[in-house]
Amino acid sequence: MTKTIRDVISSKGNRVLGISSGATVYQALEKMAENNVGALVVKGSDEVVGIISERDYARKVILRGLSSLNTPVEKIMTTDVCYITPDNTVEEGLALMTDKRCRHLPVxxxxxxxxLVSIGDLVKAQVAEKEFIIAQLENYIRSG
Incomplete structure (x- = not known):
């Protein structure tokens, strides 16, 4: 049985952490640290306008000599956001992440x-599925 994105969300939970586009990068980093996550969904008035990740911070604040205390999230967030549906498979999610070079997908x-699923969520789900198949095959070989 092929795992879907819906299966991943069901097992990990569907809590999505977000931040406003006008918040500072520092506030976003604090929220990521408090919740032990690597990315936040950025919301405009009532819609997703981007994603901010630790990678955005490292490449667009530190390396450009900006200050996280006064740089707004909207200045460094990733705006070209890829999405996935809950009925897509884990393999399709990983293929999309590989093709688009992203690490987080809003669902x-x-x-x-x-x-929101991360590449880590999808790899974990894929490994669990493969381990289950291996165990089933080993059991079949031993009993057959």
């Missing part, structure tokens, strides 16, 4: 964001 269902 949309009927235009509404219902979760």
């Amino acid at each position: 949309l269902e009927k235009g509404e964001m219902i979760g």
Whole structure:
């Protein structure tokens, strides 16, 4: 049985942490640290306008000599956001992340964001699925 993005969200939870586009990068980093996550969804008035990640901070603040205390999130966030649906497979999610070189995918269902998956979430799900298949095959070989 192939795992879907819906399966991943069901097992990890669908809590999505966000921050406003006008918040400072420092506030975003604090929120990431408090929640032990590597990215936040950035919201405009009522919609997703981007994602800010630790990678954005490292490449667009530190290396450019900006200050996280007074740089707004909207200045460094990734605006070209890729999305996935809950009915896509884990393999499709990993292929999309590889192709688009991204590490986080918001999950949309009927235009509404219902979760966020990371590359780590998808790799973990894929490894668990493979381990289950291996155990089933070993059991079949031993009993057959």
